[in-house]
Amino acid sequence: MRYDLVIFDNDGVLVDSEPISNTILAGYLTELGHPTSYEDSLRDYMGAAVHRVHDLVLERTGRRLPADFDETLHSRVFAAFERELEAVQGTDAVLGKLTADGVAYCVASSGSHERIRVGHRKTGMDAWFRDENIFSAQDVGRGKPAPDLFLHAAERMGVAPERCVVVEDSPLGVAAARAAGMDVYGFTAMTAARKLVGANGYFVDMGELPGLLA
Template sequence: MRYDLVIFDNDGVLVDSEPLSNRLLAAYLTELGHPTSYEDSIRDYMGAALHRVHDLVLERTGQRLPEEFDEVFHRRVFAGFERELQPVDGVTDVLEKLAADGVPYCVASSGSHERIRVGHRKTGLDRWFDDGQVFSSEDVGRGKPAPDLFLYAAAGMGVPPERCVVVEDSPLGVRAAVAAGMDVYGFTAMTPADRLSGVRGHFADMRQLVDLLS
């Protein structure tokens, strides 16, 4: 292994939550009078913290989302997680291999700590991550595409940025990792490779990651 730390994005990389959460986000924004398709949501918000949704809606329409927006959206997402959330196919094989080889890893997500915990508990991934391995955009001032979250995670794990590799599936996340001075591998299960520029390589099957990191 040529890296001292593997940093995973969460949504779409560890848990298969992006289709569900973007479907719910598009529906909720449309319900509030901001017509948004599933494709719009994927393009504009995939990989971002919720403050980006507030910022873009305000910028485009001059209107603020309701105060209870985050709370209602999280409630809908968590209910969806309980119904249908699954781990990304093959990710437990990767975590098992990293753990067996003694390679440190963590998660750095735009989602809240609660969202990460709920998703991991539902999918059984909680056994692979203790609290010291979980970092959220709630912990920093700016979410992706700013580098802050990845730099915070690296510092928390005691590893210099240049010794870290990030596994991402969104353009915003890739931009954040590159800005942090880290290598990135782009997971293309939901995002076309040409939208993940600046990565060291692309892969479509999570099981391919171990070979890429070796």
């Protein structure tokens, strides 16, 4: 193994949440008078913390989202997670191999701590991730594409950035990893490789990841 720490994005990498959450986000924004398609939501918000939604809507329309936007969005998303969410196929095998090989791993997500934990409980990812290896954009001042979250995770895990590798599926996440001075592999199950500019390599199936990291 070339790395001492593997940092996983959460949404779309560990849990198959992006189709669910972006469908709900697009629908809610449209309901509020900001017409947004599913494809628009993926392009503009995939991999981002919720403050980016507020920022872009204000920038584009001059209008602020309602004060209870986050609470309503999260309640809708969490309810859908309870009904529909599944782990990304192959993640258990990858995490099991890292554990067997004695390689540290963690999750660093733009989502809130509550969102991460709701998804992990539903999918069984809570067997692999505990408080000590879960990091959220809530923990830092700036979310992706700033490097702060990944640098925070590395510091807390006690590993130098150059000994870390990030597994990401969003352009914002790849940019954040590169800004942190870390290698990054792009997961292309939902995002075309051409959109993940700057990644060290790409894979479409989780079964390919151990070979890339070796």
